[in-house]
Amino acid sequence: MNSTPATTAPPVDTSGNVITRLWRHEESRSVIIQIVTMVVLFALLALAARNVAINLEAIGKEFSFDFLWSTAAYDITFSPFIEYTSRDTHMRAMWVGIGNTLLVAVCGIILASILGFLMGVMRLSKNWLVSRIVYCVIEFTRNVPVLLHILLIHGVIVTTLPPPKQAIPLGEHFFISNRGFFVPAPVFEEGFWLVVMAFIAAIVAIVFFKRWAKKVQDATGKIYPVFWISLGLLVGFTGLMFLLTGMPLSWDFPVLKGFNYKGGMALRPEFLALWLALSYYTASFIAEIVRGGIISVSHGQTEAARALGLRQNRVLQLVVVPQALRVIIPPLASQYLNLTKNSSLAIAIGYMDVVATIGGISLMQTGKEMETMSIVIVIYLIFSLTISAIMNWFNRRMKLVAR
Amino acid sequence: MKFKPTLILSAATLALGITSGAQAGTLEDVQKRGSLNCVVSTGVPGFAYTDESGEWHGFDVDFCRATAAAVLGDAKKIKAVTSTGKTRFTLLNSAEGDVLWRNTTITFSRDVGVKLRFHGVNYYDGQGFLVSKDLGVNSAKELDGASVCIQTGTTTELNLADYFFANGMKYEAVPIETNDEGRQNYLAGRCDVYTTDASGLAATRSTFTDPANHIILPEIISKEPLGPATRHGDDQWSDIVTWVYYATVTAEEKGVTQANVDEMKSSKDPEILRLLGVEGNQGEELGLPADWAYQIIKQVGNYGEIFDRNIGPNTPIGLERGLNALWTEGGLQYSPPFR
Numbered sequence: 001m002n003s004t005p006a007t008t009a010p011p012v013d014t015s016g017n018v019i020t021r022l023w024r025h026e027e028s029r030s031v032i033i034q035i036v037t038m039v040v041l042f043a044l045l046a047l048a049a050r051n052v053a054i055n056l057e058a059i060g061k062e063f064s065f066d067f068l069w070s071t072a073a074y075d076i077t078f079s080p081f082i083e084y085t086s087r088d089t090h091m092r093a094m095w096v097g098i099g100n101t102l103l104v105a106v107c108g109i110i111l112a113s114i115l116g117f118l119m120g121v122m123r124l125s126k127n128w129l130v131s132r133i134v135y136c137v138i139e140f141t142r143n144v145p146v147l148l149h150i151l152l153i154h155g156v157i158v159t160t161l162p163p164p165k166q167a168i169p170l171g172e173h174f175f176i177s178n179r180g181f182f183v184p185a186p187v188f189e190e191g192f193w194l195v196v197m198a199f200i201a202a203i204v205a206i207v208f209f210k211r212w213a214k215k216v217q218d219a220t221g222k223i224y225p226v227f228w229i230s231l232g233l234l235v236g237f238t239g240l241m242f243l244l245t246g247m248p249l250s251w252d253f254p255v256l257k258g259f260n261y262k263g264g265m266a267l268r269p270e271f272l273a274l275w276l277a278l279s280y281y282t283a284s285f286i287a288e289i290v291r292g293g294i295i296s297v298s299h300g301q302t303e304a305a306r307a308l309g310l311r312q313n314r315v316l317q318l319v320v321v322p323q324a325l326r327v328i329i330p331p332l333a334s335q336y337l338n339l340t341k342n343s344s345l346a347i348a349i350g351y352m353d354v355v356a357t358i359g360g361i362s363l364m365q366t367g368k369e370m371e372t373m374s375i376v377i378v379i380y381l382i383f384s385l386t387i388s389a390i391m392n393w394f395n396r397r398m399k400l401v402a403r
Numbered sequence: 404m405k406f407k408p409t410l411i412l413s414a415a416t417l418a419l420g421i422t423s424g425a426q427a428g429t430l431e432d433v434q435k436r437g438s439l440n441c442v443v444s445t446g447v448p449g450f451a452y453t454d455e456s457g458e459w460h461g462f463d464v465d466f467c468r469a470t471a472a473a474v475l476g477d478a479k480k481i482k483a484v485t486s487t488g489k490t491r492f493t494l495l496n497s498a499e500g501d502v503l504w505r506n507t508t509i510t511f512s513r514d515v516g517v518k519l520r521f522h523g524v525n526y527y528d529g530q531g532f533l534v535s536k537d538l539g540v541n542s543a544k545e546l547d548g549a550s551v552c553i554q555t556g557t558t559t560e561l562n563l564a565d566y567f568f569a570n571g572m573k574y575e576a577v578p579i580e581t582n583d584e585g586r587q588n589y590l591a592g593r594c595d596v597y598t599t600d601a602s603g604l605a606a607t608r609s610t611f612t613d614p615a616n617h618i619i620l621p622e623i624i625s626k627e628p629l630g631p632a633t634r635h636g637d638d639q640w641s642d643i644v645t646w647v648y649y650a651t652v653t654a655e656e657k658g659v660t661q662a663n664v665d666e667m668k669s670s671k672d673p674e675i676l677r678l679l680g681v682e683g684n685q686g687e688e689l690g691l692p693a694d695w696a697y698q699i700i701k702q703v704g705n706y707g708e709i710f711d712r713n714i715g716p717n718t719p720i721g722l723e724r725g726l727n728a729l730w731t732e733g734g735l736q737y738s739p740p741f742r
Contacts, residue, residue: 075560075576
């Protein structure tokens with residue numbers, strides 16, 4: 001609350017009793033209102049908590065998280081990060097769920113950003129057909145609930161694609177069926193860690209090279225082709241190490257055995273449907289944000305940059321995009337948050353995210369509604385606050401620095 | 404800022420009014436409301452489904468109607484609260500429903516952990532596997548590596564995990580929410596196998612365009628005693644639900660049917676007289692009218708009639724009585740005496 005300087009305060013009314021006088025005084029009135037609001041709010045919260053306690057007591061339920069350490073007893077087939085069997089605990093099932101939610105959220109954010117930026121730029125295209133088509137796509141996806149998109153894609157994959165025995169082959173080792181897209185899986189052999197180390201070393205080298213190149217440019221004006229040299233370093237160094245260690249990487253190919261494909265990796269229809277639907281749905285919002293951001297950079301900036309003799313791509317890279325980003329990033333953060341939260345719709349198609357595991361089956365099998373729901377709420381809160389923190393950090397970095 | 408104290412006051416009273424929990428006194432609540440809220444499934448042919456006019460029918464729904472007939476004297480005064488396998492107990496425990504008649508398996512953890520009251524087994528079932536004949540599978544032991552559609556939040560989900568684990572087999576679990584979803588995914592070939600209670604499989608198969616092309620494998624991998632449930636903390640209401648079910652069984656055992664219930668009022672058998680409220684005060688002791696069981700049989704029928712009408716051999720579901728025959732005929736349906 002801002003304190004008002006005494007000189008601008010309204011004349012104090014001295015008539016009436018103390019309460020009426022306090023009420024008439026603007027500053028004390030706002031304090032009173034805030035206190036009353038807080039009291040009422042906390043009273044309602046306390047009332048709700050009390051009711052929960054009474055109702056749990058009435059049906060003889062205890063508020064306890066002990067169930068997390070008991071056997072979950074149900075299977076989760078889709079668990080790319082964590083080894084899990086039905087003999088593991090509810091706690092482990094929760095981690096599988098968290099992993100799956102993170103996977104779809106991160107993949108979704110990446111794809112939505114790429115699609116969103118592309119569509120946003122195309123929407124501004126001078127080509128009438130391109131901008132109109134993109135406009136129609138954006139308006140269609142934005143105005144249909146994301147749940148329907150998810151169900152639509154899942155339905156299309158499951159009902160139109162053939163079963164595994166008649167899967168459509170793409171080349172020798174890729175297969176498309178209604179139980180997922182099967183692709184070869186990389187198998188890392190002994191010595192592969194050296195390649196990983198080389199990759200990390202290359203990145204460190206690039207960071208130093210970039211700093212050095214910038215220093216040189218600031219001092220002498222000489223510009224190195226930083227991008228190409230960096231790429232060369234990364235590919236060259238990592239590739240060299242890969243060859244030196246005797247190519248420690250092989251592939252596990254999917255093969256049809258019995259009912260399903262065995263080996264390789266499978267992109268399950270549930271994951272695909274959720275990932276694609278969330279991505280293009282969010283991308284259509286991002287596209288509008290990007291469009292707005294680019295338009296917000298006044299045309300005079302572009303003209304001024306050209307007048308300085310910058311080439312078109314340098315104009316975009318150095319003048320338009322950095323300024324547009326300042327407008328784009330804050331609303332972008334809320335789109336990322338939306339995507340992450342919307343991923344809880346996974347439950348509609350049986351993708352085993354955190355809501356379907358701990359907040360679904362575990363809830364059902366143990367009857368611990370309050371406990372499991374609080375866990376799910378806390379997990380989403382952590383996800384959202386993390387995304388906010390990252391985006392705020394990025395926003396600060398991109399902010400206009402007064403020089 | 405305009406300040407309206409009345410607004411906050413009314414909001415507070417609203418919150419107070421809403422949050423005052425109603426635990427005991429389900430009977431009074433139902434009678435005051437004039438209708439019975441039954442938690443039922445979202446739709447399983449033969450057990451709980453709606454016809455073209457939106458009217459609810461089925462084995463579970465008839466038991467709900469029987470409860471309404473006993474409590475309100477009118478089998479029509481029911482409201483179906485539909486629930487998935489996952490939401491059913493929450494709906495019951497949060498008092499959205501008064502009683503649960505929803506092919507629900509009685510287990511230790513549900514009775515003790517979820518805090519439910521169970522009231523006898525109105526259908527003895529077991530979990531089976533439905534597969535297409537084209538697969539050429541004759542036993543559940545040959546299902547290694549298959550994709551299995553499974554309703555989440557059910558006991559069948561746990562039995563499935565145990566069965567495959569015990570037999571050293573792997574499978575892809577395709578979790579689904581409702582029976583309809585399971586049917587669609589199975590028919591689309593998303594899964595090779597659909598597993599749920601054998602009664603549910605037979606019911607679902609009856610809706611296929613080519614039911615003869617699908618078989619239920621011989622292995623029944625679990626005991627699924629299905630029965631009604633109520634909340635903890637209301638013994639009177641629990642007694643009512645328990646004895647509504649027993650009344651239908653006793654009526655069948657004593658040969659009291661929808662058609663002859665009026666004649667039976669002048670029967671020589673004292674137990675029939677007690678059942679129909681001609682003698683004794685059993686209705687009063689339950690807190691119900693004397694003719695509560697009469698109304699059940701008159702309006703809905705006895706156990707055998709409910710079974711035959713909805714899922715018996717002459718219906719598209721075509722289930723035999725099997726374990727659900729009366730104890731006098733080699734089955735397990737058995738009612739304690741009305742004494």
